[in-house]
Amino acid sequence: MKNTKGSLIRPVPLPDSASRPVVTPLSPSVVYASDTPDALDDQYEGRVHGYTYSREGHPNADVVAARLDAMEGGQGGVVTGSGMAAVSAVLLGLLKTGDHVIGGNQLYGRSLRMMKEDLPRLGVATSMVDPGDIVAMRAAIRPETRIILVEVVSNPTLAIADIDGLAALCKEKGILLAVDNTFTTPRGFKPFDHGADIVIHSITKLLAGHSDVMLGYVVARDLELTDRMRIFCVTTGMTPSPFDCWLAERGMLSFDLRFDRAQSTAADLADHLAGLPGVKRVIYPMRDDHPDRDRAEALLNGQGCNMVSFELDGGRAMANAFTRGAEGLSFAPTLGDVGTTLSHPASSSHRAMTPEERAAVGLSEGFFRVSVGLESPEDLKAVFTRAIEDAVAAS
Secondary structure (H helix, E strand, O other): OOOOOOOOOOOOOOOOOOOOOOOOOOOOOOEOOOOOHHHHHHHHOOOOOOOOEHHHOOHHHHHHHHHHHHHHOOOOOEEEOOHHHHHHHHHHHHOOOOOEEEEEOOOOHHHHHHHHHHHHHOOOEEEEEOOOOHHHHHHHOOOOEEEEEEEOEOOOOOOEOOHHHHHHHHHHHOOEEEEEOOOOHHHHOOHHHHOOOEEEEEOOOOOOOOOOOOOEEEEEOOHHHHHHHHHHHHHHOOOOOHHHHHHHHHHHOOHHHHHHHHHHHHHHHHHHHHOOOOEEEEEOOOOOOOOOHHHHHHHHOOOOOOEEEEEEOOOHHHHHHHHHHOOOOEEOOOOOOOOOEEEOHHHOOOOOOOHHHHHHOOOOOOEEEEEOOOOOHHHHHHHHHHHHHHHHHHO
8 A cells, every 4th residue: 555645635545455355345435536537538438437426326236237137137237226216217218208108007006106197297198907918908009109017926916917928019019018027036037038128126125135225126138228227317316325235235145045935935824824714815826726827837937936915804904903913024015025024005005096996906905915034934824823813803
C-alpha cells in the first residue's frame, strides 16, 4: 500500500493483497472515480467496463444478475429494487400508449392492480384471461397486442399455465411472452426452454429465501429488449440496494438445498391437509386431484415446488381462529422464507378485488396460501392439525 501525503480525505487506496476474499465484498459506494474524462467516455461508450454511479449499476447487483443469468439461461439480466419493479420494467419499459397487453387472470395482486388501474390510466389497454385456455387467449388478441404476461403457477390458486401453447401462439402472432417464474424458480421450470421471451423473478422470495431482501430480476431473450428495460430502470430509479444484493447472493448459495427440502415437505403437508376435517379442498400441483395435474407433470417434471393452498369450509371467523392457533407459523403476506408462512389473499394480496371477483377465481374467506419452509415435516403437520382443530371448534 502506497503512502498518501497531505490531508486529503478520499485518495487512500485499498491495501494490496496477494490473496482474494472468498466472500463477495459488499460495495456500498454510490459513486466511482475515474482517472480522466477520456476514461469516463470509454466506460459510457462501452469500450471498457466500469462503474460510475450506483443507480446505473454496481458490483453486487452484477454478481446476482450473473448467477440468475446462469440459472435461467439468460444474458445481461437486470436486478431491480423489487419484484414489482421487474414487472414494471416489462410493462412500463416496453409498452406505449395505444398498445394492448394480456395478463393471466390470477396474477399476483399488485400485478393485477397495475394491469387494471395503472396501465389503462397511461393509455395501455389490458385484458385478463385464463392462461390455461388457449382458445380464450387467441380470442383476446388484438392487432395492437404486444405482450402476454403470465405466471407458470398462479398466485395463489396454483393453476398451471399452458406455457407451451402460449409460446406457440405468441410466436405465430409476433407477441412477446413474459413469464413470472417466481413460484416455480429456475429449479422447477426454465421459461426460455419453453419459448418464453422474457423471464421475471421476485428474488425477495425463495431465491434469497430469508425474508430480509427486497429485489427483482428481469431478462429478455433479445438483448435489445433487455437493454431497453435496463435503461428504463436506471431512468426511473429502480436501483437495487448493494446490501440486499449481497444478502441475496448469500441466500442463493443454499437455494437448491432449501428448494428441495421445502418441496418435499410441501408434498407431504398437502396430503396431510387433505385428510383433515374442516378442510374443504387442497391445491398442490403434483396431487392427482389438481385440475391441471397432467400439464403440471409435463411442464414441471415432477417438481411441485413449495407452495400449497387450501380452503377451510368456514368464513372469516374460522380463518381468524386458524391463524391464532397456528403457533410458530408467521401469518404474513410473503413467501419463500426459511420458515413456513401463511397468507390470506382476501385480506392481503387480493384485497383490492371485490368479493365477487375473488369468488370467481376461488378465493373465499377460508382460502389460505402456504409457503412451506424448512421445518420438520412431522412438526409442521402437527401445528396445522392443532390449528385446524381450533378453527373447527370455533366455527
